[in-house]
Amino acid sequence: MTAKIVVDSVNHLYRPPRGRPVLALENISLDIREREFIALLGPSGCGKSTLLYLMGGFLPIETGAITVDGKPVVAPGPDRGIVFQHFALFPWKTVRANVTYGLERQGLPRAEREARAQRFIDMVGLTGFEDSYPSQLSGGMKQRAAIARTLAIDPDVLLMDEPFGALDAQTRHLMQTELLAIWQRSPKTVIFVTHDVQEAVYLAERVAVMSARPGRIKAIVDTRFDKNDPAVHKSQPFVDKVDELWGLVREEAIKAEQREAP
Amino acid sequence: MKAFVRYSPLLLIALAWEISSRLGLVSTLTLPALSDVVAAWFDLAKSGDLVANAATSLWRGSIGLLLSIFVGGALGIGMAWWRPLNVLLGPLVELFYPMPKSALIPVTVLWLGFGDGSKILLIFLGCMLPVTIGAFNGARGCDRMLVWSVRSMGASRVRALWDVVLPSAAPELLNGIRSALALTFVLLVSSELIQARSGLGYLIGFLGGGGVYDAMFAVVLTVALLGFLADRLYLVAMRRVLIWRE
Numbered sequence: 001m002t003a004k005i006v007v008d009s010v011n012h013l014y015r016p017p018r019g020r021p022v023l024a025l026e027n028i029s030l031d032i033r034e035r036e037f038i039a040l041l042g043p044s045g046c047g048k049s050t051l052l053y054l055m056g057g058f059l060p061i062e063t064g065a066i067t068v069d070g071k072p073v074v075a076p077g078p079d080r081g082i083v084f085q086h087f088a089l090f091p092w093k094t095v096r097a098n099v100t101y102g103l104e105r106q107g108l109p110r111a112e113r114e115a116r117a118q119r120f121i122d123m124v125g126l127t128g129f130e131d132s133y134p135s136q137l138s139g140g141m142k143q144r145a146a147i148a149r150t151l152a153i154d155p156d157v158l159l160m161d162e163p164f165g166a167l168d169a170q171t172r173h174l175m176q177t178e179l180l181a182i183w184q185r186s187p188k189t190v191i192f193v194t195h196d197v198q199e200a201v202y203l204a205e206r207v208a209v210m211s212a213r214p215g216r217i218k219a220i221v222d223t224r225f226d227k228n229d230p231a232v233h234k235s236q237p238f239v240d241k242v243d244e245l246w247g248l249v250r251e252e253a254i255k256a257e258q259r260e261a262p
Numbered sequence: 263m264k265a266f267v268r269y270s271p272l273l274l275i276a277l278a279w280e281i282s283s284r285l286g287l288v289s290t291l292t293l294p295a296l297s298d299v300v301a302a303w304f305d306l307a308k309s310g311d312l313v314a315n316a317a318t319s320l321w322r323g324s325i326g327l328l329l330s331i332f333v334g335g336a337l338g339i340g341m342a343w344w345r346p347l348n349v350l351l352g353p354l355v356e357l358f359y360p361m362p363k364s365a366l367i368p369v370t371v372l373w374l375g376f377g378d379g380s381k382i383l384l385i386f387l388g389c390m391l392p393v394t395i396g397a398f399n400g401a402r403g404c405d406r407m408l409v410w411s412v413r414s415m416g417a418s419r420v421r422a423l424w425d426v427v428l429p430s431a432a433p434e435l436l437n438g439i440r441s442a443l444a445l446t447f448v449l450l451v452s453s454e455l456i457q458a459r460s461g462l463g464y465l466i467g468f469l470g471g472g473g474v475y476d477a478m479f480a481v482v483l484t485v486a487l488l489g490f491l492a493d494r495l496y497l498v499a500m501r502r503v504l505i506w507r508e
């Protein structure tokens with residue numbers, strides 16, 4: 001299989017205007033296959049979002065290289081859709097206008113925009129809130145609006161930064177199923193950041209575990225299961241995978257905590 | 263009805279004004295009776311002086327203010343978006359922002375004479391910086407991720423400026439414009455009062471100099487009312503634009 005995205009020896013150093021520079025990522029190399037669903041797992045502050053921003057073309061790549069379909073990433077583009085951890089919705093646009101915005105940029109005719117937006121709004125369960133502003137929505141509803149906005153554009157690559165983090169267990173499960181269905185029927189490569197080990201094992205084909213700051217790839221674990229089996233969560237191999245990954249993540253979380261302590 | 267209750271203290275003051283001058287508590291030279299002022303207002307209005315001078319003043323004010331909104335807004339957003347511009351102009355803005363703008367009156371008259379030009383230039387220069395600073399602060403506070411987000415949906419950099427930075431700046435920009443609106447009246451009347459041959463400020467000075475105090479008060483009240491109305495109208499429009507904030 002060919003690699004869709006190649007991350008080759010990438011470092012990232014943040015230089016805040018005040019304070020010391022922060023090395024967020026160190027020597028990250030990762031090949032992501034065409035149509036792969038890969039999860040990024042790691043303690044808070046290890047650089048998961050940073051890695052997504054680099055792949056999205058939002059931050060400059062100073063050392064190393066990232067290519068998508070063999071072409072170096074230089075700027076953001078509609079081939080790589082992103083769902084931000086903090087949603088980044090237009091506060092001054094309604095849910096509907098938030099979702100149609102990207103479709104307008106893609107040059108879709110009005111009627112088609114409206115229909116498509118409605119389909120994704122319904123899909124994420126925001127029917128009836130089309131005319132609400134983000135300030136009138138709960139955190140979980142905002143998150144779903146952001147997911148609808150990105151999915152509606154139908155990008156080749158989906159960069160998702162803890163997209164279900166603000167959802168209750170019930171809604172989260174529904175959204176996971178939807179996302180899997182979308183991924184299974186359309187050729188998408190998904191990079192999915194999460195804190196939830198179960199979620200990573202359930203959704204992804206591979207899970208990359210990152211180390212505490214500076215972020216490195218600590219391990220890559222194969223997690224292919226039959227997603228359509230309703231009892232997959234309870235099967236022994238699944239439970240074993242979750243345990244294995246928990247072990248890896250816990251080590252890093254402890255390291256990160258010791259680092260933060262004075 | 264609510265507005266009536268809210269502004270009812272004004273009626274009391276008007277009543278006190280009328281009574282105190284009628285009873286001779288204050289000299290009519292200091293404060294002409296309100297009823298005389300109102301009568302003088304109607305005379306002025308009938309003669310056409312009031313309307314003609316008000317039109318001149320409002321024309322000067324709106325052109326100066328509009329110029330300051332466009333130039334100041336573009337400057338503020340430009341400074342937030344493009345660092346070199348901020349480095350270049352930031353110190354200049356900081357230096358001139360606290361300056362009492364009325365000090366520019368003789369300067370603009372020296373450059374452009376007694377007519378409309380000097381008043382427009384004064385208002386433009388005086389009102390520009392509050393707008394610039396509002397636009398700058400608003401644009402700087404814009405959500406970086408939202409800019410990224412629209413870029414990843416296919417928007418160009420210019421498009422992102424238009425679709426994200428400008429609307430993000432709107433609340434602070436609109437507040438800056440509100441200060442500029444109030445400042446417009448201050449600068450307009452004071453410059454016309456000092457050096458002009460037409461306008462409401464000129465009319466106030468002319469009537470006061472001639473000792474026609476009831477008419478002078480009529481024009482002063484007109485200016486106050488115009489300023490108040492402009493601010494109210496502006497607030498209504500601003501609320502409508504910012505409806506998304508609830």
Ligand SMILES: Nc1ncnc2c1ncn2[C@@H]1O[C@H](COP(=O)(O)OP(=O)(O)OP(=O)(O)O)[C@@H](O)[C@H]1O
Pocket residue numbers: 014015016022023024042043044045046047048049050051085213
């Ligand atoms: N703009 C910035 N300026 C300076 N340092 C930053 C900046 N953004 C992130 N960092 C630092 O870089 C590191 C990685 O941040 P990042 O947001 O990528 O972590 P993360 O893995 O996504 O964390 P979380 O799980 O909490 O979202 C953190 O230690 C953070 O302090």
Ligand SMILES: [Mg+2]
Pocket residue numbers: 048049050085161
């Ligand atoms: Mg993050």
